[in-house]
Amino acid sequence: MSVRPVLYSFRRCPYAMRARLALLISGTICELREVKLSAKPEAMTAISAKATVPVLQLADGTVLDESLDVMRWALTQADPEGWLDRADEALIAGNDGPFKFHLDRYKYSARYDDSDPLVHRAAAAQIVGDLEMRLARSANLSGAQRGFTDMAIMPFIRQFAATDRAWFAAQSWPHVQRWLERHLTAPLFKQAMIKLKPWTAGDEPVLFPDRSGG
Numbered sequence: 001m002s003v004r005p006v007l008y009s010f011r012r013c014p015y016a017m018r019a020r021l022a023l024l025i026s027g028t029i030c031e032l033r034e035v036k037l038s039a040k041p042e043a044m045t046a047i048s049a050k051a052t053v054p055v056l057q058l059a060d061g062t063v064l065d066e067s068l069d070v071m072r073w074a075l076t077q078a079d080p081e082g083w084l085d086r087a088d089e090a091l092i093a094g095n096d097g098p099f100k101f102h103l104d105r106y107k108y109s110a111r112y113d114d115s116d117p118l119v120h121r122a123a124a125a126q127i128v129g130d131l132e133m134r135l136a137r138s139a140n141l142s143g144a145q146r147g148f149t150d151m152a153i154m155p156f157i158r159q160f161a162a163t164d165r166a167w168f169a170a171q172s173w174p175h176v177q178r179w180l181e182r183h184l185t186a187p188l189f190k191q192a193m194i195k196l197k198p199w200t201a202g203d204e205p206v207l208f209p210d211r212s213g214g
Helices: 014-026 067-077 089-107 117-135 148-163 165-170 174-184 187-192
Strands: 006-009 030-034 055-057
Touching: 006 014, 014 067, 014 148, 014 187, 067 148, 089 117, 089 148, 117 148, 117 174, 148 165, 148 174
Parallel strands: 006 030
Antiparallel strands: 006 055
């Protein structure tokens, strides 16, 4: 067993993104294993029946396979920006529930029978409109500074925006658009989006974040 936590992740998955963001801000060093979703490693499926990223195995063998649990665990190790003080559980639940439901049927409509992507885009847009009103009052979703709520929700808004960039840019959401761009261009997010080849057993460990200075 690794002497460090091991994170099974997929670079483009929004759930895995928010887990990596929390691990980064907490300064928690782990072994990062990029997963190919069509060929999930046995080492991950053996410890998580759910078998979806992220999966974090702690050094004592404890397994966390819900992204919000990974975030909270990381931030209980260290929370230098006070993210846990800015956690709006109701807003996050709305993102993970209704918004994600419509996002999936907009972005991946071919996977769902009788799914009209434009109907689901409109439903998701109503939720983004609520975020717009909130961000008109403060720079971030839970106040002036970024926090847990922003990092839990932002990767999903990123996915929504990327589905049709021209359409998203044409919407009257100046505060959401600025908020999203600010977080996407932040050094923290860029560091979270490290590119790795899919991990296989026997590979040299990849530490995340890499503090080697190389």
